Amino acid sequence: MTRSRAGRSAVLLLATASLTLAGCAQQSNTGTSGGDSTQASVGYPETADLPDVAGKPGGTFRLGINEPTAIDPYNAQESEGLLVTKALFTGLVDVKPDGTVIPGVADKWTPNADCTQWAFDLKQGTTFSNGEPVDAAAFKRGWTRSVVKTAASDVAYHLGEVKGFDELQAGTAQDFTGVDATNPNQLKVTLTKADCEFVLHTITAPASPVPTVAGAADNKTFNDLPIGNGPFKMDGPWQHDKGIKLVRNDTYGAGPKANLDSVEITITPSANGSQIETDGFNNGTFDWARMPVPVLAQERAANEPKNQWISKKTAGINYLLVEVTKAPLDKADARKAISEAIDRNAIAQGVFQGSQVPATALVPASFKGAYQPGVCTACKYDPADAKKLAASAGLTPGTTVTFQFNTGSGHEEWTAAVKQQLETNLGLKVTYSGVPFKDLLKNEQQPTATGIYRAAWGADYPTAGNFLAPLLSTAGIGAATANDVAQGDNRGRYSNPQFDQLLAKAAATPDQAARDDLYKQAEKIAIGDDLGLIPLWARQQFRLANTAKFGNLKMDFFENPTLGSITLK
C-alpha cells in the first residue's frame, strides 16, 4: 500500500513538473498555431489488423478476465460477462466495431416505414447445443425471461422500447405483447416509439434466444451452465473465482464454425486484474492481456515490433459532467472557459504517457459517418480566450467550483492536474474531492448538485445516438422536475428542445446517411454551441495478443478477442 502511494505521488510530481514545462511551451506558441496541429502527435497510433489467415481446427486460446456479474444472457453486462455470453449465444444480428450490422440467426431485418415494427427473418434449422430448435419462440422466451420483474436484470432496459416492456417490468403481465413468435421462422417486434436503429439493440445479451431448459432467470443451474446456440459451448459449469472453459460447438449453424478447440478463461481479481493479465501474458499463461497504464509504454516497446500489440480507438469517451442548470456553470461561455483552460495535450503526455488522445468531439472516431473532429470548438487549450469567456459569463477569479472524481480507479493524477490548471488559468477556487464511485453517482444525481464531475461513457450499441441521447437528451435526465433526483445518465441535466427534436427525427430516419447527418447537427448544438458536457479523452484500448501462435486475432466492439474466428497459424 505504502509503496503504491509513494509511486503515485512520484507520478504526480513528475506529471506536475512536465505539465508546468509543457504549459510554458504551449503558451508561447498559442498565438500562432491552433490546437489541432499539435494533437496529431499525442496518443499511441492505432494498429492495423493483421491480414486474415485460413482457418484450421485446433488450439486452445487462454486469457484472464475479472469475475463477471453473470454469463447467463439475462444479466450479462460488463465486457467480461459479454465475452462469455457472446461466445455461447448468437443473437439476431452481430456488429462490427464501426457499427456495421452483420447477420446472426437472422439473415434479414426489415423495419416498417416509420420504424415502429420490425420483422426478423430467421435462418432455418439452427439449434441450441442441446438440440432444441432456435426459432422465433426461443427469442421471445429469452426476451421475456430477461425482462420480467422477477428477473431483476440490470440490463433489461436494452429492450425498453419494445411494447409490453413496462407491464413486464411492473409485474402486471407475463406475456411480452410486443413480440410476436407465431411464425417460427420470423420474429415480429412492435415498438412503442420509432427507432430505425432498434436492430442494434438485439446485439445485447438480454436479447439472446434461450432453450426451454433455461427456465426462469433464477435457475442457478442454467446461470452457471448456460446452454446456447453460439460458436462455443460450456465444458462444465462456471467455476466461480477460478475459471470458465469453453469448447467448440460443432453443431453451430448461425455462421461459420469456430476454429479453436477450446477457450480457457481464468478468473483474475478485479483489483489488479490487468497487471495479472500482463504478467500471465509474459510468463506464457495467457494469449491475450489488458495492461495497467504504468506499464503501457514498456509493453508497447517490447511487443509492437513483434506485432503482438493491439491499439484501437473504441466506442467510448472520458468527459467532465457539468451541472449546466446551476451557477456558476449555467452559461455556455462559462463551460467553454473551463474547457479551454484545460491543457489536454499536456495531461495526455504528462499523466497518461502519451497513451490517451484528447477528444475534440463527443461521438468517437469509430463511427465514421457521424464523427466530426473539431465539433467541440472549445476543446482546445487557449487560456487567454478562456479568461475572456470566463469574464463574460461571470466566472470571475475566486468563484468556487466543485470538482469530484471517484477514487481507486486511477483518476487521481489527471483530475489533480485539471484542478491545478483551472486554478492557475482562471483563478477559480476549485473544491476538489475524491469519493467512491457510488457516492459520486449519488452526488451527481441530487437536484442541488453543482460544478463538474469526472465521468466516462461506453456505448451499449455502436451508434452516435447512444452517446447523444443518454448523455444529453431531456429524456436522459430521468427526473420529472428540477427538484427530483436524476435517475438517468444525463445527470448534468442539459436540455435543449431543438436537440431533442433532431434526435427524435434521427431515430425515425431509416436512411443511415441522413440519420448521421441529423446526429451531426444535434452534436453541433449540444457540444459545439452549448457544450452540455466537456469531452476530454477519446477512449482507446490496448491489448497484448499472441499473434505468433494465433491468426485472425482482433478486438471486437465489446473490446474482447474475436473468439469465433481465431485460428492456429
Added chain:
Amino acid sequence: MGKFILRRAAQAILVLFVATLLIFIATFVLGDPFSSSGEKAVPPAIQAANRAKFGLDKPVPVQFVIYLGNLLRGDFGIDFNQSRPVSELLAATIPNTLRLAIVAILIEIVIGVAAGVIAAVKRYSFWDVLVTVTTTLFIGIPVFVIGILLVANVSGIGPFPAVPRSFTVVVPWYQEVLLPGFTLAIIDAAFIARLMRGSMLEVLRADYIRTARAKGLSERTVIGKHAMRNSLIPVVTYTGISLGALFGGAIITETIFQYNGVGYLLSRAIVNSNAPIIIAVVIFSVFTYVLMSLIVDILYAYLDPRIRLN
C-alpha cells in the same frame, strides 16, 4: 475450572456479538450496492427489486436481527454479485486457509527455533551475528515485499507453480502452499528466533543446567532435553496467537499468490463492496481468533491455578 471456562466462553460470545454488530454497521458505509452497474446508473425499479431480493428494503436494526437469526442456523446469506450462498464460499476457502496456516506455522517453528538455539548456544559467534542481523532485517521487511519478490522471481520455477496460471493447470496443494507458506512464515520465524535466543540464554544460566552439566550429561542432552524444552514456553504462546491470526486468513499474502483462501476471498469482496462476504469473513476471523485465545487461556488455567482463581 468449569466456572472459569463458562465465564471465558460468555466473554467470547459477547466479543463475537459486538464484532458482528460493528461490521454490520460498518458495511453500510459502503453505500447502496445496487445504485450503479459498472459506471452506469440502474433504473429505480430494478434497484428496488434488487434491494427486496437481498432484504435491504427493511430498516437496518430489523436486518441485523434477521441476520443474527440466520447466522445461528449457519446461514450467512447470499452475496451481492452472483447470489451465491456465502456459507458455500466459506466452506470452499476455509480448508485452504487452514492448510496454509499450519504449513506456515510449521515452517516458522522449524526455522525460528533452530536459528534461535544456534544463536544462543554459539553466542557472539559468527552464527549469532548472522541470526541477529537477518532477523532484524526480516522483521523490518513488510510481508508484501517478500511476496512480490517471490512471485516475480521464484514462482514458475521447479516445484513452485506459476502466478498467474491458467485455472485448468492442476497443482497439488503441497506445491501451491509452499511459497505463500514461506512468505507468511519468514517474518514470524524471525520473531521466534529472537524469542528463542533470549529465553534460551536465560535458561542456560539457570542452576539446573549447571546441575545437569555437573552430573556429566552430554552437551547434546543438556541443550536438547533440558534447556530447549523450558525455553520453548514463550514460543508456544506466541505461536498459538499467531495461529489464531493466520486461521482468520492472510489477506495480503493470499492475494499476492492468488491463493484461494478466506483472505483472498475478503480482499476481492472489499474491492467489489460485496458486503455479505465481508461480514461473513470478518465474523469467521474473529471467531477463530477468539476460539484460539480461549483455548490458550484454558490451557494456561489448567497449567497455572493462579489464573483461574482470579
